[in-house]
Amino acid sequence: MGILVVFVNRRRWFSTSSKTLDLSNVEKFLQDYVHQMPCRYSYSQLMKITSKFTHRVGEGGFGVVYKGKLSTGxxxxxxxxxxxxxxxxxxxxEVATIGRIHHVHLVRLMGYCYEGNRNALVYEYMANGSLEKFIFAGREKEQILNWAQLYSIALGAARGIAYLYQDCxxxxxxxxxxxxxxxxxxxxTPKVADFGLAKLCGKKKDHISMTAARGTPGYAAPEVWNRNLGPVTDKSDVYSFGMVLLEMVGGRKNVDVQVSRSSQLYFPEWAFKLKENEQLERVLRGSGKAEIECEEKEKAIRLAKVGLWCIQYTSRDRPSMSRxxxxxxxxxxxxxxxPLPFNSSIRAAPSIDSSEESSV
Known part of the structure; x- marks a missing residue:
């Protein structure tokens, strides 16, 4: 196992190379930052908040999520x-990152529980769930977002991510x-969530050291899984965001083995070829329907162009998140x-895996 080291205000709060954590280190961390962090709840309080965990709303890679209600309502x-x-x-x-910052486009960590083997994170409730269930084809008609909503979501998410690099x-x-x-x-209103894989990087550092790849196949930047491509920087998140933009534009996963034409298997490449031929509107969700007006189409094509800039194969060619x-x-x-975003070897890269939920 690798060594996990995280810095908060240049202080080392956690380091372990064993399979189990030194609980005294965790408690010390919590005590050191007790005045800066969200509320600490007991397990019995969580039982009350969630009505004994009766309303299950989802399941992530590290646990089950339940809906609850605080005494404040x-x-x-x-x-x-x-x-x-x-x-x-x-x-x-999560506690060391999102627990100490607030932004309208970052999900708020309201509290936590650390009690024996019962650990929990308490977030603000997001009534409409994740963007994922709204953007892919085959969903219910009432779940399809219009272009104004998609554009607003893209811009809000971009602002939230940019805040992580500029203002923390x-x-x-x-x-x-x-x-x-x-x-x-x-x-x-979009809010970026799940900071379980996040890493902190000093303001004066231009890259981050990593002992293993991390992220989700299909969204992780090339340099994350191939260190020969250069250092890992905040441009790695820019790449992932570009992939999200292209999925929003096309209403489909970037890698889709079920498409009828092999030329459309890798959606970003197909979109780029259409852009070169000034036919980019062909990739837009619902482009054959009359309800897509000229103004909506302009927003959609803007999202596609920004997405193609973000997924440039070499990180130095990508824009910053503020840009x-x-x-x-x-x-x-x-x-x-x-320009052409791809390297000739990109089809053989791990990011071609279309599994959305698995992380490495």
């Missing part, structure tokens, strides 16, 4: 973590940007056409 999502080294790592990462004491690299981790509240926000906020034809 606020709805919450309580994630009960399973008992594994990875879930312990997620617990510490230490930059936070998320490492798992995907539709499943972009949550939507009752008004479809991505500017590109999305712009109007007219201010976005230059992106």
């Amino acid at each position: 606020d709805l919450v999502a309580v994630k009960m973590l399973d008992q594994s080294r990875h879930s312990e790592n997620q617990f510490m990462n 004491d230490n930059r936070i690299i998320h490492f798992d940007i995907k539709p499943h981790n972009i949550l939507l509240d009752e008004e479809f 991505v926000v500017q590109m999305l906020e712009g109007n007219g034809d201010d976005i230059t056409n992106p």
Whole structure:
């Protein structure tokens, strides 16, 4: 097993190479930051908040999520973590990162429970769940978002990710940007969630050291799984966000083995070829329907162009996340056409795996 080391305000709060964590280290961390962190709940309080865990709303890679209600009337999502080294790592990462920052487009960690083998994270409740269930084909008609909503979600998520790099004491690299981790509240305001794989990077560092790949196949940047391509930086999240944008535009997964034409198997490549031939509108969801107006089509093509810029194979060719926000906020034809995003070996890369939920 590798050594996990995370810095908060340049202080080392956790390090272990064993299969189980030193619980005294965890408690010390919690005590050191007790005045800066969300509320600590007991397990009995969680039982009351969730009505004895009766309303299950989902399941992630590290535990089951239940709907709950605080005494204030606020709805919450309580994630009960399973008992594994990875879930312990997620617990510490979440508390050390999202537990100490607030932004309208980042999900709020409202509390936690650390009581024996009962560990939990308490988040604000997001009534509309994840973006993933709204953007892929084959969903119920009432679940399909219009272009104005998609555009607003893309811009909001971009602002949230940019905040992680620009305005935090230490930059936070998320490492798992995907539709499943972009949550939507009752008004479809997007909030980036799930910081279990996140790593902190000092303001003066331009890259981050990694002992193993992390992220979800299909969204992880090439340099994350192949270190010969250069260092891992915040541009790795930019790549993942670009993949999300293209899935929003096409209403389908970027790698789809069920498409009838092999030329459409890898959606970003197909989209780029159509862009070169000035036929990019052919990839837009519902492009053959009359309800897509000229203004909507312009927004959709803008999302596609920004997405193609974000997934440039070499990280130095990708825009920064702040630049991505500017590109999305712009109007007219201010976005230059992106160059070919792909390397000839990209089809053989691990990112071709279409499994959305597995992480490495």
